[in-house]
Amino acid sequence: MAAGSLERLTEILVLLSWGLSGYPAVRVEPGGETMAILPMGWTAMAACRGSEGALFFAPDVSERKEERLERELAAKRICTSCPVREECLTNAIDHRESHGIWGGLNEVERRSLLRR
Numbered sequence: 001m002a003a004g005s006l007e008r009l010t011e012i013l014v015l016l017s018w019g020l021s022g023y024p025a026v027r028v029e030p031g032g033e034t035m036a037i038l039p040m041g042w043t044a045m046a047a048c049r050g051s052e053g054a055l056f057f058a059p060d061v062s063e064r065k066e067e068r069l070e071r072e073l074a075a076k077r078i079c080t081s082c083p084v085r086e087e088c089l090t091n092a093i094d095h096r097e098s099h100g101i102w103g104g105l106n107e108v109e110r111r112s113l114l115r116r
């Protein structure tokens with residue numbers, strides 16, 4: 001698939017995802033690559049829907065350690081009361097999500113869980 005077509009397809013998926021789920025539909029990987037998060041049923045009940053979604057992923061590679069810890073703590077607080085925390089964590093582990101807070105765990109904590 002040509003790069004332009006792939007970009008257009010990604011745009012369409014992002015718009016569909018946003019419209020159907022209301023869940024944060026886009027995340028930017030540390031390398032600057034934009035990823036679409038496809039709609040899934042459980043995301044309709046996610047406590048992180050809306051403006052808080054930005055807390056769950058590092059804004060860029062220059063985020064300082066203290067900033068990351070503070071951001072992750074704020075995100076994890078939201079996860080604590082989320083009714084779909086188990087589904088979220090299971091999804092992240094099943095898809096080997098390599099970035100962000102999912103189900104109250106960051107990527108390092110999820111990898112540690114997988115090694116048990």
Ligand code: SF4
Nearest residue numbers: 046048079082088103
């Ligand atoms: S567990 Fe956390 S990251 Fe997952 S849907 Fe709930 S609030 Fe969002």
